[in-house]
Amino acid sequence: MITKADPLAQTLTFKIDGKAVQAPAGTTILTALRSIGKEVPTLCYSDRMQPYGACRTCLVEVEGRKPVASCHTPVAADASYKTHSPLLTRLRKNITELIASDHPLECLDCTANGRCDLQSLAQEVGLRTPRYENARTHNPPKDDSHPFIKLEMAKCIGCGKCARACDEVQGSFILGMSGRGYDVKVIAGNDTGFEKADCVSCGQCVFECPVAALEEPGTRLFGLPDTTVITTCSYCGVGCSLNVNVKDGSVVNIEPNPQGSANLGHTCVKGRFAHQFAHSKDRLHTPLIKKPDGGFREASWDEALDLIATKFNEIKKKYGPAGFAAISSSRCTNEENYLMQKFARVVMGTNSIDNCSRVCHSPSAYALGQALGTGAGTNSFQDVAESDVIMIVGANPTEAHPVFGARIKQAVLKGCKLIILDPRNTELAKLSDLHIPLRPGSNVAVINAMQHVLVKENLIDPDFIAKHTEGFTQLKAELEPCTPEWAAEIAAVDPDLIRRAARLYASGKAAQVLWGLGVTEAGHGSNAVFGMINMAVMTGNIGRPGTGTNPIRGQNNVQGASDVGALPNVFSDYRSVTDPEARADHRRVWGIEPPSDKGLRIPDMFDAAHHGTLKAMYILAEDVAQSDPNTTHVVGALESLEFLVVQEIFMNETAKLADVILPGTTFLEKEGTFVNSDRRIQRVRQAIDPRPGTRIDGDIINTIARRMGVDLGVDAGPGTPIDPSKIMDELAHLTPKWAGVSYERLEKMGFIQWPCYDKDHPGTEIVHLGGETLRPNHLAKLTITPWQEPGELPDKEYPFMLTTGRMLFHYNVGTMTRRTDVSKLDKAKEETLRIHPSDARKVGVVNGELVNVTSRRGSVQVKAQVTKATNPGTLFMTFHFPESRTNLLVGSAVDEFTGCPEYKISAVRVEKVTAAARPETRDPADEVQHAK
């Protein structure tokens, strides 16, 4: 539950167990007693939900009054409370006895044995067999329909926590309690079972259930875990803190960490259930070297590493720095990314290092950096609770960033206004106050028109503009012709909608803009981001709680990979490689003159390979042949290389093209840090040993450097493992905004949000506080954003716009998620083309029929899913299923400033596959081997 402390509340003084305590009015007795380290039993209370007061086990004595339930009774001035007494124990025992009279007493046979709240309560109050005749004459049925959420009603104590978790934490409103008395039963949807009720499988109901009525079957046979390791999820930019339960060296299950600062004890289906890939039989378990015939042979680590070292040295000598480029991975840790860019710059002497944020959020980092002086979001996740207007552009957080999506949903349900700019009819769009279903690629036009309205109708904050910005006069002139009518034409929407959206945005006391890949991958992304920043700055919505401009970043560590300098043009902290001061710092620490070549960005790398100037690449955990746009071009580039090293956990399309494949490790097997979407640096901790034959990615990079004769200074001598905390110290030393970050502090504080300038700095929740930006002159720059057509438009031959994205149950190209239990879910089984009913009628296909989707670049076959979730004229596919090769269709137009590709828009046509042309049916789930 997200509640704000009321700063004006009066402070009350009262006594708990004889001790004087102070707390603001409105604090519950439970919160107060916990704050002084006292405890009372609770069954129906959870920190994450509103108090419910159903079980009465949390009773406390109040002097001169009857006992009250502490979880929902506010403290009273001068009252005196007792948490334990013979009377309370007697009452609690009676309550427990009543509950237990309708509960099977078969603890030995129960999953929750040893971690059941009812069991511990019975122990605490000394209850043996209840005196009441066991009333369980009814036999409530089990619900076994869901692959990993099981409901055993006989054990339910009717506390309602599951239903409240689904409503108040997840916001899916799937569960209810039907019936009364002994017949109370938990229902999913219309009592059709979880999956049919559209459960998103977040597992929160299971986590909250105090008994084993809701359980994960995985845990049944393992008993209690040996250890619980706190780490950070590797599936998306929310950065949920996870408790990984480990037994005998294997992951038993993963639960949300209730103390997690980003997730507040919540996770989505991926973080919670999609971990079996780490134990998958398909994991690469030995280095592989390409044979002359094109196949691979197994090789020892020594052989592989020596080969790489020799080859890299050769390439460097023969072709100089231009012959080599590296792609780092936003799935790896900050330390590994730092090491990778250090490898490229120090060992290979080139700035040609890039990471996949190129293909997602580089426009965000670029525009934020230019306009506000730092390449990251301005505010924090918790700020959504402070906003009264939220505008979301081109993002579908309830699917792509589920935990954050759920938070936004809760805020909206509590009355925050919501504006959505999205061609798709997303879950949040349905909930919004205003949805502009703009044509894909028209973001800039609509955002310009919104700015036009802000200026025209004088909805701006002139004082703020005068004091904190530059460039307004020019912007104002540029916006003049951008009327809503003009934009409406381009975006195919009602101009009035644009006007109303601008007014609604300006009406907020604290308005924030959030955006996703629908902005940055949809053509002229940088301009769209500039435009949104303009809106925020003009209305003074920056530098205060609940305001700001915040990208929701895709992969878990895209923010970090860029922050630490795995980019061609900058060192860590986005300090330009041409900045003399930054160069001097690096020269001092690295002991060499940093390279001064103009490094290649990812798309340039492929071009350079085609031109024959780039000869060798080192690709870390990034399936570029699958996930990059224009697959054919990329594969051709990689094929033309003289030498390609790929470091991966599973065989994939890119690895198949490699000369040497090195088996890396998953986030569960290593130490390090990730940075999430709101600049939160959090620890990644090793939960299990690296699988046999694999090595920790940072160690691999370091060993290659060692064998090439270079000491990167991150180990304790040749042959020793890297020390991630040492890397962090070096990184902090070279990164002014991270200067106060160290493992020691992270351990103590749990997380640090950068900027964190020194060892006493608490980190920064809100950047640009008071409107003072981090640019050298502390002014925000208002940037003009001329409208340009996207690279590709629909025409007669290709009449539809295809946009791509992700869905809840999978991650990126699915290599990980599809090797987990999550792929057992009906909705996660195969790729479909989402098409609006009216378009489906035009093309003559019905739901489930096979269609050919063809763009100027290629054609794929996929099943049609007729749905109103997209608008007429717009089609949607994900990129999670390699066999459907969505990216074959995508064009190679790029953002003019950052080279970010236009993944989100390609013109396509759709044709029904005739019976004769139908390929053999294949079930993608068949290809997935499940871990034991």
Add this chain to the structure above:
Amino acid sequence: MAWITKNSGTMQIERRTEPYLTDEMKRDLEAKVVVRYPTRRASTLPCLHAVQEKYNYIPHQAIEEIGAFLGLPASEVLDTCTFYEMFFTQPRGKYVVWVCQSISCELLGHEKLMHGLEEKLGILPGETTPDGKITLMHAECLGACGGAPCALVSETMHENLTAENLERIIDSLP
């Protein structure tokens, strides 16, 4: 009991294309009920009543239709529906006989009444006669303790019952 449904999770909802909550009913509810409350959710009970009045029970499909009409998840409508004994999610007889089993009635022989009916009709509480005429139900205190033992036959209250006069009452039902 009214809320006993088939097995959890495996329940198949029989569906028909024609909605139970017809456009006409919606218009009517909208004009007469929904307008009277500050939130749409507050109209859940009247909607359930309207459906039960028309079909003599509340099919599961109608639960979803009411949810869509009021903007509520199906689980919430079913949750509410099953909380009240008077709502039936399975078809019920033309008449429902509610035999009170609370204290006064229990002391004055509710069991005899119930057994008499069970034998006469050949069904147990919660069941319906094969001809679809009568559904037999236990009830908690009907608020007529002075006239215990008592039973409610559809909407009519009968007090001071014996097995014999209750039987007569049942026989006289058209």
